[in-house]
Amino acid sequence: MVGLPAMVGQVLLLVAGLLAAPSAQQSPAKPFSVMTWNVCTGTNSDCRFYRASALELAENIGRYALSEPVKPDVIFLQEFCTGATGTLELWLERRTGRSWSVGSWGLTGADGKPYACHPDRLGRPRGAQSIAVAVAGDAATFEIRPLPAPPWYVGRAVICATIPARKVHACGTHLSSGAAYDDRQPGAPYRTRQIARLLEIAAKPGHRTIVGGDLNVAPPDSGYGSAAGRRAVAPAYRAYQECDQRGARRTGGWTRAGRKLDYLFAPKGTVRRCHVQRRVTLSDHKPVYIEVAL
Template sequence: MTWNVCAGTNPYCSLYRRSAQDLAWNIGRYALTGPIKPDVIFLQEFCTGAAGALELWLEKQTGRMWTIQSWGLTSNDGTPYACHPDYQGGSRGSQSVTVAVADHAATFQTYPLTSPPWYVKRSALCATISAKRVKVCGTHLSAGLPNDDRQPGAPYRKQQIRELMAAAAKPGYRTVFGGDLNVAPPDSDYGSAAGRRAIVPAYKAYDECDQRGGRRTGRWTHTSTREDGNVTKKLDYLFAPKGSVRQCHVEQRTSTSDHMPLYVKVAL
């Protein structure tokens, strides 16, 4: 499962400034109620201060052992990119990329991604699960905004996706990677052409959870509100080895975040 929970700095999302316990409950219920019960969870715009609460909640409610690792984003000057405090003024840590693994021991590693020097640094957080011979990597890529990807050709997201794929690959292991990649699918009719081109190598090497046969697109996972109405896009992805995707689900009933949870079932 991957989900950008929009908890850190966006006041228009309902998890903004919510407590660690609230974050744990809202995230955990999607791990329990979806048609696919995840063994691995990727989170973006999660707060590092809530990792312990989420781990305890998942263990109590699922009866499984969970291991959670977070990587906190940093600003361009190296300082933590902090989540805004909760409603009582308490610190919630840094906005993060987080990976949760159930049952099996996992080795975590962070891979820095080439990032614009004028905005937050990006990384992929990977977990190697030796018992299953699986390597999983979650990330949150640059947004492609004028102050984040200003050169022609979306150079930062293009580089980041290539670096993410290199980090996720491990000989003899199955690879699953994804998260909020901040690009539109190649065959969609929205988003920048540069962004759509940036994601093409991933589709060539892997199957994406929700792609429609030969058409490289899928259901929307993100909604934004504008004066002329809501705009929906697919920005969230889960890639797995060719031929291994058995089921895909997009939970489009949530109003908790501006992103929807995305689930994939992969044959091992």
């Protein structure tokens, strides 16, 4: 005959097992993927995408979004053209069978006028050079926030997409180049301020942040690029994990001309895969893909 204390113990073990069962059966975190690519189509005649039509842009961006090992739920684009936004959205919807929404922002010059993309090869206007964020499937809201920028050149901004169904805040940008006509002062003052402001904007309570784009600085431990630029991006590494980060070293594989300029940051411990497609020759930058578990 089982004594009362033993019976009580068995009951408690049974109850504990029942309470633990649901947590053991919880579904694993779903993957979420982002791609970033500076497509170099607006004004740089050295790039093959220069003066590409809206359809040519959409087809090639879409192809690299669909054919790689990482299939993005969100796409960040830089040096895109506002005139191709609708074509890209329609192409993605028709080829993927998913709804897509695309938010874009056209750069403005020092005079406040749109910083125009050069016409396509048939002479048709393509709108302003732009940054864009494309979101697949889930409903998203877009917000455009200005970043500090040299008053003598183009403005800079970040586009953030809030995706409530995934509790994701995805922010893409293109920072000052550091060339003589852009953030030209010693110490990279504008890129330093741009990254600081970018991190403030990207953080959203109750959401997981994925932030990146063409930041135009070298990784802190890379040993190349300006020391000021490397210092400027260090706070992003303190707050997040970069897609191609090599262990504790804050560096990664090259994305343009042997140097890393393109980044994707995600919450620490969530990065599952990073991919850089270096076979691309249409742009001077290579697309970067991140897969995270959220």
